[in-house]
Amino acid sequence: MTTRGEMWQAEILRLLRQNHAPVKAYQVLATLRKIHGKLAPTTIYRALSALQERGRVHRVESLNAFIACQSRRDKQPSILSICNECGSVEESVAPDLLNDLSNVIGETGFSPKRHVVEVHGTCASCNSRKAQA
């Protein structure tokens, strides 16, 4: 039952899951080209869009990059913590917080549809590593 393009999706998802850091579209492209030869950006972007719609992959807006969804529950809007030192990204789910957020900006009559919450900083392991030195 796998339609044609789902193979790209599966392969890209596997690739993203191997990295804990976000991967750029053109990195994906380069990797897949090594295996499959000629391949157009369009193919990658289409697969990435489909993966996003299915909630398997998130786009990291502040990095123009992509990461595999780490949460179990699909399509749950998520919060990304991005380490500036090692590049790792952690995904957290905090419905209450996003709710508060919706309320705050809803005060002026704005109806939220999509939340982008990304926090840059230093992750726990980089923090402790730096505490050593």
Next chain:
Amino acid sequence: MTTRGEMWQAEILRLLRQNHAPVKAYQVLATLRKIHGKLAPTTIYRALSALQERGRVHRVESLNAFIACQSRRDKQPSILSICNECGSVEESVAPDLLNDLSNVIGETGFSPKRHVVEVHGTCASCNSRKAQA
């Protein structure tokens, strides 16, 4: 006492303030080229970076675009509400919320340095316009 580049900054800031919607770097470039002739992207990007450091301009990460800061207090981290219909952007300040956010992701030992909070949806005026129809 105005160094050369500060003129670009002033001019770009004026331009951004005329638009309530975010402006792309290359739109800025095109506009300034009409007035000043030949001009390189670098010039625009350098001025935009300086403006961001000074807290006069925010980059809208999810749009690759820029907007003049609408808040009085400089450098206050801000929340952007972006209307999908009309493109307008509203800036809100909610220190408590960002504090909560820091706490949530801080639970795992992450130290936040920079917050990106952008909400896409429909603004009040677009909502009421659509309620008519």
Next chain:
DNA sequence: AGAAGTAATGTTATATAGTAACTAAATCTG
């Protein structure tokens, strides 16, 4: 003031990111 050093700006070229428009193939419908 003049020379030498430093920092800011200008210039050229290129890297990186993303999409439009069209073609070809597969799948569906009757």
Next chain:
DNA sequence: CAGATTTAGTTACTATATAACATTACTTCT
């Protein structure tokens, strides 16, 4: 199967951003 429709491949292009180097303007010291 014929024809319509959706899906994927291909080509070419547009948009976004930065690197590397050249030039100019400021600073500092003599």
